[in-house]
Amino acid sequence: MSASRTERLLNLLIALLNTRYGLRRNELRETIYRDTPGNEASFGRMFERDKSDLRKFGFDVETLTDLGWSEDDPATTRYRIGKESNRLPDVQLGPEEWTVLLLASQLWERAALGTAAQSALRKLQASGAMADVQLPAGVQPRIKPAGQAFDDLVAAMHAKHPVTFTYLAGSTGTEEQRTVEPWGLGSRFGHWYLAGYDRARKAPRHFRLSRFTSAVTILEREQFTPPRDFNIRQELDRLPELPLRTAVVDVRKGRLLALRGRAVAQDVALEAAQGSGAPEPPGTGYERISLEYRDPEVLAEELASYGPDALAVAPAELADAVRRRLRAAAEFSAAPVPTFRFASAPSRPVRARTSEDQLKRMLQLVPFLVHNQGLHIEDVAHRFGISRKELEDDLQILICSGLPEGYPDDLLDIQWEDDHVYITQDLDLTKPVRFTVEEACALLTGLETLNGLPEVAEGGALESVTLKLLAAAGEEGLRAASLAGPEMAPADAATHSTVRQAIESGSQLRLTYLAPQRDSVSERDVDPLRLYSLDNIWYFEAYCHSVEGLRNFRLDRVQDLHPNGRPVPAGTTPAEGVPAKLFTARDDDTVVTVQLTRQGRGLADDYYAERTAELDDGGLVADIRFGNTAWLPMFVAQHGGSARILAPVELADAAGTWLAASLARYGG
Structure with missing residues (x-):
């Protein structure tokens, strides 16, 4: 969609919103489409595409005909959009409700739903002024979805497309190709799960995202219809937790204090070792301990990160899981280095902005400016997550948009000459459009997740703002039941x-x-x-x-x-940014170039990559600052074939040597 098409769609929307009787096609062609080349047939196709695009935005384009005439007759067919079509109802919130809502909007760590949450928040701010609120002192809860697979599954779920992926089955320990209709995503027992219909097994199934061994492929040409009353939280409530089991692990003497701190009593360790048939005694320089665990893959990820300092002795499936991770990491580290090129300026990869994004933004921008008059232009750009240049491009299109063949008063009137933005003519674009499915899911799932947070759960603000948003979201709010966040209550x-x-x-x-x-x-x-x-x-x-x-x-x-x-001394303040960063880079940190597969590319965001280069296979190369490079081999092993070190060469070689020594403990 080009910029000219964006302007045309905006003018078409304004024209159809501001007519009671309706406009005929010839009237629209002479006004909205007057600069568009082509014959009547090409104009007809373009007009149908534009109507379809407006309907995708949620606007109900009504078709009216004179009595006794057919819709096939352009001379007697008129079009209009009701003024309340797809408008977000007014939502009045008090200071405590705004506090809860701001916390919910900041929950999402990754961009996919984080962007949707901020967009939904802007729509609410555009329907009325935001009250001055005070967030709980220093408290910033966050949801961290399970990598790229999460983003792909959310997109497929909301578009109702099936997906395929390779999955490590817990029952058989083998990798299998699965084709699934995604119904819902939710977090339980510290893991994210996909619930959906497995086409091969012809039955509903659950899939843990950490067991995905390939990237998710969306089958965009296919559609499915999910169960009408599906609720992922209720579905996961029926999911049994894995039974508690005991593992036998040999640990290098004097090392791995954290692992030793979780060891069970010595008599339990001896019984577990005897029951597993483990050899006695452990190797020279090692001590044998036993650990309780529920999922072998979770413990295998941790043990793989310890490399030669730990050996999974029993059960066999645990040792196999560690060996598989180490082998995948070693093979990836030894693979040829791909050709890549960083962007000229350090940047993080972002999805290319389209004219569709621009039009969606404009439909938020006008009502936002109406209810927030006089904001500085830099502040407005910051609120919308765009540059000043992008915002000025938006405003230039807006001030040229209005009623067909209208007078100056029939155009949108926006001024920002003194760097403060004012709008005096809004042409009935005073209300933002309704929430999208992603926006409703982001806010409503965030609010539900806050239930376990002591600072928020007290009082009725959480419940009241949830009910108000459900009412405002309508049908899209009901679909928020397809997403469920993790428990937020702190363990200690x-x-x-x-x-x-x-x-x-x-x-x-x-x-x-x-x-x-x-x-x-x-x-x-x-x-x-x-x-x-x-x-x-x-x-x-x-x-x-x-x-x-x-x-x-x-x-x-x-x-x-x-x-x-x-x-605390006066003037001591947190690091800049919301949410807080898990890793704070310093000037003397080592810049490490890492290669990430498509499955592991989310690590670039997790570790705040300074610059990235896209690869043809969907992966990327990233420059990341590390303060302590000694643990980089642990980083590579933990992610089991999703990450490797490219530079500095000495660090890449050290990781390779460390992985070889780790594999040697498991027989090579």
């Missing part, structure tokens, strides 16, 4: 409460912390700045006086925590 409520109170009171904390990557326990004084989560894993950002810099600490790795009696 006492530690969470201590950190939150310290943030609110501005108090320093004395911290005893286990750092698995450094395999050490340390004590330090910290200035707590904010709490945030990735799903149900909670962190707090703090200024650490030991390293004289900002650091992030996982709450479940805190061994002791208490106020030290000193206040």
